[in-house]
Amino acid sequence: MQQDPAGVCVDLFGSDLWPDQQKILESVRDHPKTAWRSCHGIGKTYIAARLVLWWLYSFPYSIVLTTAPTWRQVEDLLWKEIRAAHAHSRIPLGGHLPQRATELQIDGKNWAAIGLSTNDPNRFQGYHSEHLLVVVDEAAGVAEDIFEAINGVLTSAHCRLILIGNPTDIGGQFYRAFRTEGWNTGSTAAWQTPNFTHYGITREDIISGEWQQKAKKKPNGDWDWPMPWLITPAWAANALQEWGEHHPAWSARVEGEFPEQGEYNVIPLSWIEQAQDRWPDTISTGSVILGVDVARGGMDKSAIAARQGKKILWVKTYSGLDTQQLAGEVLKEYRATNAMQVNVDVIGLGAGVVDELNLHSDINCREINVSSSSDVRDKDGNRVYQNLRAELWWSLRQALDPKGDELLALPKDGGLLGDLAAPRYSFAKGWIQIEDKEQTKKRLGRSPDEGDAVMLTYAPFKDATVLRLPTKPMVKQYRIERISW
Template identity: 30%
Template sequence: MTKHNKNIDELARSMRQYIADPVPFVQNVLKAQPDKWQIECLRAIANHPRVAVRSGHGVGKTALESWAILWFMFTRPFPKVPCTAPTQQQLLDILWPEISKWLKRSELLDGLFDWQKTKVQNRIHPERWFATARTASKPENMAGFHEEHLLFVIDEASGVMDPIYETIEGALTTKDAKLLLCGNPTQNIGTFKRAFHEDRDLYYTIKVNCMDTDRVASAYCQRLIRQYGMDSDVVRVRVLGEFPKSEPDGLIPLELVEAAMMRDLDIDYNSMLHVGADIARFGDDETIFVPRIAGKTLGLFHYTKQDTTTTAGKLLNITKNFMRDYHKPYATIRIDDDGVGGGVTDMLRETIREQRLNIDVIACHNGGSPIDKEHYANWATEQWCNLKQRLLDEDIEIPNDDELSAQLSTRKYSIDRRGRIILEDKKTYKKRIRRSPDRADALILAFAKVRNNIDPNIAALLGGAKLYGN
């Protein structure tokens, strides 16, 4: 027997050894020690065609997915492993680097497979033996996969829409076709939710509580429980791995927030730059800046314990930098002008006049009069309701931030004696949650619909427009 044939026989024996049980593959080949729930899940994938995992935040789902992908590629001839998630960032910045990390840990696997930005492929048969990353933006991204050995891996599965799953269903026809769904249970609708309820007979299901694993710091769980309550949707989804129940007096359901955080919108280069700014000073509250162009937010900047002069300088520099980077000849800054925000407003306007910048500073007042006085009790309520409508319309993308998610989804509302919606005031919210909704308020400001007497220079650029807020 030649050395080449001997190596092939050894590889074949190694592959056969792990076909029925991925756990020793993870332990021996990848040199990892899976948690109890990961062991259960790995063996479920080997023995069941469909597996669904719902969990809290940070329990090790991405590692589990990476192990399953590499196990399937090692133990099957000519497999295909399509991987998808709602956003490119989830796939290319989180899952794909995780696969690379485990691939490099194994000299055997590193010699067999070539890792690329959107693909992991067999070095000898790259056209037929591979895993590929494709975002769940349209059904056709998941079309065309037909093979005897097929594993679909769906990350952040709650955010993947039903038409994507319908396309995948069409490929699950062979004996060794498998489907793995993993995610936080953020939405009460869709295929992922049905996997644990109406369609449970089709799936092997697993629920992972953050408090049952050492991978999640106990302080993280206790902080969310202390701030938002054990029965809140924030704790249910982020800690307990439960689907949200959506409190009847909560204004914005968590599932709308989470869906917007998983959305991946393109930049609309024809739209203006707007920056929302919620100002704090030396207390425990945060100063927050949120820039956005059309429906896409460009980040969330947070600071604490800074004087108003420093805050004004940072806000102006951030705005100018985004104007430069996105080639915007003008911008608006919307500031909560009540309290310390008024000082920042004055300083910004003075500096902008001195530097002759095409930036309009708009002073906003949460307790001010709404545009629609019939339905909303004050300006803040109207703007929160406007944001909720945009979340329902699915035309905005917001930063994936735990605090922002919690603040948006825990603000309550009531109906006043005139039948108008009125948002829970900030003082009551802070007493109940023991934290100020600074991040949510800055986002609301960024998307606020406001009327203003525009600086003549900017009006000329805008063709005389009077309304900001698109």
């Protein structure tokens, strides 16, 4: 049992393993430190859960610590798989694992598997066992202090550490593991997984659309995938549509590679994923602010985003509307959400939407010209941002930085994720500069409309005049034409 984790998975849990899942198990059996990066949906979390049980039941008085960037990932993903495998084991395993629990005890705290949150590195202290396994799921999103704490417990002779996940973020411990000695590493791209290899579907087939000729369909018209629970060519083709092949989300979630230019992305992918992850549990309070990005040309869409406090409630997109029709949609949403303010990108056609909204006395409309200058100065009086656009994108970045306190939550939407992860920045003249929208557009293959709408709702976040309105926030006289911090 100790030497055959794959056998345990097959015989005990009835798993239908595919080769990379087996390799992951064997790497942990044979190497003190394993790092495995892969695309979305290859069964990483699934195999990590079985790994936990194999270790715990194979080594008497062993300890397993598991963690992930967010509690939802610990509780609802990894431990859901652990509970499922434990419950359906062909031989009853014993041990104490209550429903929804994230702790499985065989003999109290001395022989147990435990799910830990990454809020407090101190929680990782005080565990000692001759056989200790630490599993870090979605390791790219886990902060450095947690890895330091983990290193502190890996002291006994028979210790194992595995970091698995999407390679969403460069620079951290997960990234370094692939560039430092002492780690056994592996990677999986979408085209190495069963639903691709079964039909001989390659990367090129996804890019060209050729995959549709190679894959077979069932009589009912659905695609016939050998392991439909894993990533499919259809999923990858959709990702290509949504992000394009030069996007960090494509690299991480389809290619299983770290994004090339990740360090210059305004918002790292892993921060966006965490923001989407906390959305269901984030309670929205306060007034609603709408952001409106108005389409500038043929293929662009208009987008309206609604933010209530630290939660983006939704983002809606519209094609083919003229300014009057779009203003009509904004009015409808404004009244439906009882919003206190709407920020409209005024460049180009946006001016028409603003004029239209200004005809209504109950609408508090602010025109935002993102190319106007930013008033923010550092302590020496130097400009911090190239323009308002840079300032607003940077504010959004700060609201998503896991090191902050008041973290923004985002709805789970691939298009929005694509938009927010696309823009890059530079420090060209000593100030923060965000690339032109046109440059982002070229790489993304479309305009980041949903991302801009969210950015626009963010405009007044630090605007004390608006947030501390003493009375009647709807009244026109409080309207502020330009942002001043």
